[in-house]
Amino acid sequence: MFGFGKKEKKKELKQYITGAGACVVTKSVLNGETGLKWLFRETDGIGNGWVALGESDTQAYVDDAANYAIVDFNTLANIEPAVLNILHMPAGADLEFKPDPSGGYFVDTVNGKEIREPVKAPIQEAFEQNLKYLNKESYPAEELLRYFHGKGDMRIFCMGEADFPSGEIIIADPLVYLGNDKYTEPLNRKIPAGSYPVELAILDSPVAGLRIAAARLKIRETDICRYEIAMPVGTTVAQYNQPGIFAGFGVDAGMACFCDVAAAKEFGEFSDGWHQQNPGKNQYDDYFAQLFRSSYEAYPDVQREDGDFIEWAVPGYGHRIAMFASGLGDGLYTGYWGLDAGEEVTELIIPFMNPDYFS
Structure with missing residues (x-):
């Protein structure tokens, strides 16, 4: 079902974050064939629930389970570090990535809010x-x-x-x-x-x-x-x-x-x-x-x-x-x-x- 295709030489990954769990990414994004475009978090999804889709991914492409891979969230952060800002958003989050000279940011598709700073973990927000x-x-x-x-x-x-x-x-x-x-x-x-x-x-x-x-x-x-x-x-x-x-x-x-x-x-x-x-x-x-x-x-x-x-x-x-x-x-x-x-x-x-x- 989910998995990588043929083996390719892996690039050395930066360690942006540890222990963030696994996420699901389309292979087009993972292999650099297209840029990140959509990110949503599923309730009871695989790993931490985040799913990343690419800008050129068609409906037919995303409907095929063979076009996805399960990777550590740090791998996705190496592709687009801006994802670190939204890691702690709750299940049900639906976001669009907007590249810009600053490095890019996300827009909440529900309320149109721009997300340019790290969203606090629920426990941190509650603690404060x-x-x-x-x-x-x-x-x-x-x-x-x-x-x-x-x-x-x-x-x-x-x-x-x-x-x-x-x-x-x-x-x-x-x-x-x-x-x-x-x-x-x-x-x-x-x-x-x-x-x-x-x-x-x-x-x-x-x-x-x-x-x-x-x-x-x-x-x-x-x-x-x-x-x-x-x-x-x-x-x-x-x-x-x-x-x-x-x-x-x-x-x-x-x-x-x-x-x-x-x-x-x-x-x-x-x-x-x-x-x-x-x-x-x-x-x-x-x-x-x-x-x-x-x-x-x-x-x-x-x-x-x-x-x-x-x-x-x-x-x-x-x-x-x-x-x-x-x-x-x-x-x-x-x-x-x-x-x-x-x-x-x-x-x-x-x-x-x-x-x-x-x-």
Whole structure:
């Protein structure tokens, strides 16, 4: 069916791109007999779905399967580098190539739009939108409540419990900052001492795959009336964004956690001891990685293969810390208190991803 004709001496190809998948090209274009003219992307097509046709290809020519070849997308890019601009356009794209002194560009045959710059990958576009969505001073209550309604592509999963013997909460990247008082401060509200369930909003996204879109510490069952940004201890919401006041937490290992102040201190002592006993080793690779893999084996339907969450008790102490992946990974994130009609804390939620951008 598809394939090359007689063997010819191949020209050395430039490596414009790797891993872009295979595409279908008419042999007339591949052999330089005609210039590229049409490019469209099929749903469930061969390879990445792109099909390239030549300027002189007749209807009879394109109707004959013997006139096509399956090649790596990089091969097509060697014929016309402008195709790199449209690689990430969605299935259903229908384009016409227009050569010009600049090297050529594409025109969308549906809306007439000229495409002269690289089209962003859906995940990149969604990521940039998501950055603008996060870390706001406030959100309408319904904006954060929707994470745990279990509707659409979102599933709610209770990953376990975390212990709060002091009632003072820290949210942080556990693999980089937890146990270091310089980079982790308790939040400005306390909760009654006790153990509380941790729930994850699992988003099954066609753009980003299986991800944790939000995490919450469920404290009471009363209805939420509003959300309030979680500030550092000793500060108020009125001080949000004032110089020297930092109301979020940084993530550098793709992880976040809900942790009590006492458990954070215990974690620091455990971590120091572990490194002393395991010089030259990496605490994630040589200790935590297996725990996350075991979590995946126990709950494969709600996390990625390397594991996205664990309920972990600090060895030698027993207080549990809830650790979980932070949406798309590293960045800056913020917690929000859910408050009921009596201004009592009902939950603490950390939003990681706006599901609207990843559906």
